[in-house]
Amino acid sequence: MTIQIGQTLPDIDIAVIDDGADVQRSSTAPxxxxxxxxxLAVPGAFTPTCSERHLPGYVKHYDAFKARGLEVYCMAVNDAYVMKAWAISQRVPAGFKLLADGNGSFTKSLGLEMDGSAYGMGMRSRRFALYAEDGVVKLLHIESPGELRVTTAEAMLDATPH
Incomplete structure (x- = not known):
């Protein structure tokens, strides 16, 4: 079942990449x-829409999120080394964390997985963006297949507290 507004995010082990530094292991709670x-979650690092439109919008508007006291994380069902290379290639700024959900455990626990087998991708994350305060989901936007509207940086800036 898909996580709902008002629910607490699950505590799952994940790999974290920040500022192109070494990969760190953490659980999601801290x-x-x-x-x-x-x-924000994307179907895959280095995929066309994710690399050309989705993540770049968040990199561009990162300072606007920071000015509101918001942290920004991007997650994909990819291994940590792919996510680290993607962070470097996308010039992700320090403080903007990439989360590598290599086995899809966090994605599955949110109920937001998708089957990308038809595209040779296996199990991946649906494209979504959520806003959480103290680990509690306050806003959840899930894209329809093939779309990029409600999860863009601009859409999330409009939807989150000012």
Whole structure:
């Protein structure tokens, strides 16, 4: 079942990449507890829409999120080394964390997985963005297949507290 507004994000082990530094292991609880976070999820690092339109919008508007006291994380069902290379290639700024959900455990626990087998991708994350305060989901936008509207940086800036 898909996570709902008002529910607490599950505590799952995940790999974290920040500022192109070494990969760190963490559970998700400390990443969200006591913080206001926008989490965007993409079907895959280095895929066309994700690399050309989705993540670049968040990189461009990162300072606007920070000015509101919001942290920004981007997650994909990819291994940590792919996510680290993607962070470097996309010039992701320091403080903007990429989360590598290599086995899809966090994605599955949110109920937001999709079957990308028809495209040779296996199980991946649906394209979504959520806003959480202290680990509690306050806003959840899930894209329809093939779309990029409600999860863009601009859409999330419009939807999150000012």
């Amino acid at each position: 990443l969200f507890t006591g913080r206001n976070v926008v989490l």
